Amino acid sequence: MSGWLRNWLTWWPVAAGFICIMTGICVLMGWAMDAERLKRILPSLVSMNPLSAVCFVLVGAFFVLRSFQDASSHKQPFGWGMRACATLVFISGAAVMVNYLLKGNWGLDQVLFSNKLIPDNPLRPNRMAPNTALNFVMLGGAFLFMQLKSPRGFRFGEVVAVVVVFNSFFALLGYAYKVQFFYSMGSFIPMALHTAFLFFISGVAVLLMRKDQGIMAIVRSDSTGGLLLRGLFPAMVVALSLIGWLRLEGERLGFYGAEVGVTLYTIANISLLGLLILWSARFLYHADIARARVEAERERFFDLSLDLLCVADMTGYFRRVNPAFTTTLGFTAAEILEQPIVQLIHPDDRETTLEAIKKLGTGDFLFQFENRYRRKDGQWRLISWKAQPYLEEGLIYASGRDITEMRIGEEALRKAHGELESRVQERTADLAATEAKFRALVEQSLVGIYIIQEGRFVYVNPKMTEIFGYSTEELLAQPANDLIIEEDRALVEGNIQKRLSGEVPHMRYSLRGRHRNGALLHIEVFGSRSNFNGGQAILGSLLDITVQKEAEEALRRLNDELENRVKERTHALESANQELESFSYSVSHDLRAPLRHVHGYVQMLGNETKGQLSAKGERYLKTIGQASVEMGQLIDDLISFSRMGRTELRMTSVDMADLIKKSIAALELESKDRNIQWSLGALPAIRGDEAMLRQVLANLLGNAIKYTRKRNPAIIEIGCNGEEQGQLVFFIKDNGAGFDMVYAEKLFGVFQRMHRAEEFEGTGIGLAIVRRIIKRHGGKVWARAAVNEGATFYFTLSAAPMSLV
């Protein structure tokens, strides 16, 4: 229904009220001032009775007062006024009616302006028409009925109002068709035109007063019925009235007789009604199709639904169930419908279910109600319900959901949750114990342990306070960098970044810190990237190595000093060596020259004085010569001895057997006229300076040859006695003069001799050289001997490395 129409209908009663009041007052004023127009509209028409005018004022007042009714609560602040108006109107109409019925002439309708009533109409005095009185009775009655709360009273009022409307329409139509009968209603006093009009609008107003109920509810509704009523009814009224009027006018003007008029009238009516019926049939046809489609759609959803949908009645039976219902419970629809609902329900749930149905019976809505239904196979299904009762139909619409599995799942979940909870508690307790253990370890640690986050300590152990001299609070309050000396801060920051960026997982390095008292601390840290309280952190430990560092430093200084001293000493030694070198060079060169000169000039003197000197003189010259030669030998040996101590060793692998053979060969001059039996054992290779060892062998073998001079044969045995303290022991044994072991210690001293020069010549340096060379090879030399029983000389040397053999 369109908005303008709705507004118009809403305001109709108030507008009708005002029109009634205005018209009533106008009519009364017309009576008072003899204004004919106000009383009767046209001179040929009857005027409105003053009592009628008063009644219309009251009717209008009723409508206006009613408009103050509160729309939402239906409270009527002027209910008493309305009731008074309605009662007065009813009584006035009733009084006039009774007067007519009893054929009396009480003149209630003639009280006002009584003097003017009789002359008003030359035919009859002005009175309230009987049908007018009836209308007032009905209108007043309708007002009173409408005020009653019950639907029956309302319906009755509505019917009465319809009668009023028809009655007045009758009069109006009579005026239109100029048929006095209609508006005089079997009486000689006709209903005034404006009276009829006011009754019409008032009657409609009564119908519109309660717009949400009764006929008006249908008229105003968007239903097909409403649409038809709104469209067809006015059209029919207007069209039929018009057709009737045309027929009458045609007859009056003599176009056709009554028979033709009726025929025409009938045909026109049939056509019109036929058209209207056709139109409404078409309209209903389409409306039905549309509704059928909507219903089919709803049915499909009903069938498709996974939830259990049902309609039940108040007597405890299902009326209708959907397929989900039957599949869930395993019964057929018929089986479900034929047994009382309670029989399907778990005995323990029956009481609560009955209570719930009772609650629904009072019109209450039901939600999340749960009960168990029996499946055909005896299993129980838990259903959660939502239900809405429709009392006027006596039906309950319900939607249920099978929550059995969900509930089982929930139970399992709850159980699992409970188990998890207890396990978490156990684990928490374990963790707490572990935490306590590790905390104790950390707190009692001999190294500083810390956690750094965003440049600050977030944890330090007691050792940290000991190392740096600050309290825990002070350490946590200052940037960690403040503890580090400025030169090392960049290093530390860089190292922290390296770990936070993931370049390396952990690092160990040294840095220098500052104790609270200003002392420099040497610290070694080991830190790894970690997480702490949801952020990146460095977790590390540190060791105060100041004492070690200082000791190390002292040691290094000491080492440096020592190094320097060694260098100085070496330098001194080198220069001493240098001096010694040039000394021995000078000795070798400068001492021998004069000796040579002595010898040379002695010889030349001998040549010059050949035959002139006495035998004694000859001997002197010879002795001088010999002495100078001996001196030369001494100098050579001394120089050789001193060189042995200074010359660098050139270590190689030396084949001893080969070397000995060569040495024996080199002594050929000394041994050529001798009977010597050489005996060579197995001789392994050794590691040493070949030139020097050749000197050793030359001296030892030379000695052996020299001291066996008086033996025939001389026996010289050379061999290797195996190992002693990781070194090879060589020996050279002879059967010569030997010596007394008492002097064995003196044997290797410089210029130490065992024999007189006349007996065995020599300078006493040879064995000293031997000892010096063997010592320089890391070996030792010794001798075993007895006087006249030969001597054995032993010396040790390192074996040659296997690869060099």
Added chain:
Amino acid sequence: MGKLKRILLVDDSPRDLELAIDALEAHHLANEIVTLRDGVEALDYLYCRGPFAGRNDGPPAVVLLDLKMPRLDGLEVLKQIKSDPFLKAIPIVIMTSSREEQDLVQSYENGVNAYVVKPVEFHQFVDAVRQLGTFWAVLNETPGSKQV
């Protein structure tokens, strides 16, 4: 071969010179013996300069060179001679008191023709000189001698 070439004897010790000359004469070597007292004189002689400017009697048959001498020692003289393309053909014999190995090694490294340690015993010395003299002065002809 006409006149015998000279033997150049370079030694700072007059005694050694005398002993050497005695030894050489004892064996009746016909070569003229020129004695020089140090390395500078030896080089002046060989290059015909200073006191020996205008000398035109050619290079010596052999140079007997002592090592330890004032001003310029024998090793320096040896290096100079052996590095000069015109002189290096002259045989050089080092005669010295030194038994030091380093002297010997250095001398041979610098191209010495012979190295003789002067023995203390005179007759040994005489033997050595005689052998040297006969070998180098009489029997040997140096490539340079043909050019003169």
